[in-house]
Amino acid sequence: MMKLYAIPVSLYCAKLRIVLRHKNLTWEEVPPPGGYGSETYKDLVPGGSLPALEHDGQLLSDSEAIAEYLNELRPEPDMLPGDSLERARIRERSRFHDTRLEPALRALFPMIGGERDAEAVAGKWSTLSERLTQMETLLPETTRCLTLADCGLPVTCLWIGELTTHFRKDPILSRRMQAYLESLNAHGAVSTELLQYTPRLKTWMASK
Numbered sequence: 001m002m003k004l005y006a007i008p009v010s011l012y013c014a015k016l017r018i019v020l021r022h023k024n025l026t027w028e029e030v031p032p033p034g035g036y037g038s039e040t041y042k043d044l045v046p047g048g049s050l051p052a053l054e055h056d057g058q059l060l061s062d063s064e065a066i067a068e069y070l071n072e073l074r075p076e077p078d079m080l081p082g083d084s085l086e087r088a089r090i091r092e093r094s095r096f097h098d099t100r101l102e103p104a105l106r107a108l109f110p111m112i113g114g115e116r117d118a119e120a121v122a123g124k125w126s127t128l129s130e131r132l133t134q135m136e137t138l139l140p141e142t143t144r145c146l147t148l149a150d151c152g153l154p155v156t157c158l159w160i161g162e163l164t165t166h167f168r169k170d171p172i173l174s175r176r177m178q179a180y181l182e183s184l185n186a187h188g189a190v191s192t193e194l195l196q197y198t199p200r201l202k203t204w205m206a207s208k
């Protein structure tokens with residue numbers, strides 16, 4: 001059986017659980033040996049990042065590489081459909097999420113709980129809001145099916161909603177984005193993940 005090295009609250013691990021469920025694959029989820037950031041885990045995954053996937057004696061890291069691997073391993077339902085341009089658009093959107101939007105959200109994590117530098121939060125919040133607007137321009141008009149680009153966004157936006165309350169900000173998820181998220185939530189793989197992830201996020205926030 002496939003082994004997914006993951007921690008419950010990791011956004012990129014949540015992204016892969018959505019792919020795995022949508023593909024109807026079974027997997028065993030285990031914490032990184034020796035703990036998050038440990039040398040023992042780095043012996044397995046030199047970069048030390050989560051998630052990583054062990055399959056057929058091979059170890060793969062990076063959620064995007066793993067997601068594309070799973071899509072080829074189990075071709076149906078195809079999560080990277082269409083002609084070359086459509087597939088490039090899906091990759092473009094997915095990478096924008098991973099390299100621009102999610103890091104802008106992550107930049108706020110050190111500011112959760114404790115003493116708050118309002119000016120620093122405002123700066124990071126404004127960058128996040130800008131990234132979200134940019135992400136919106138990449139969304140397709142219609143959602144024919146769940147694609148690889150749709151698996152990171154739901155949990156990232158769940159975090160954005162949570163941090164909106166935490167930092168007492170005005171909502172930044174536009175109507176268009178909310179409607180898009182609703183259409184994603186119609187997929188069982190997404191709604192199941194959100195259902196299971198939400199209490200983990202609340203517990204993590206409460207611990208800060």
Ligand SMILES: N[C@@H](CCC(=O)N[C@@H](CS)C(=O)NCC(=O)O)C(=O)O
Pocket residue numbers: 010011012013047048049050051061062063064098
């Ligand atoms: N681009 C990577 C990013 C993964 C990532 O940043 N994971 C976090 C946990 S959510 C992590 O492992 N951070 C610690 C590190 O990179 O050393 C991916 O998609 O897998």
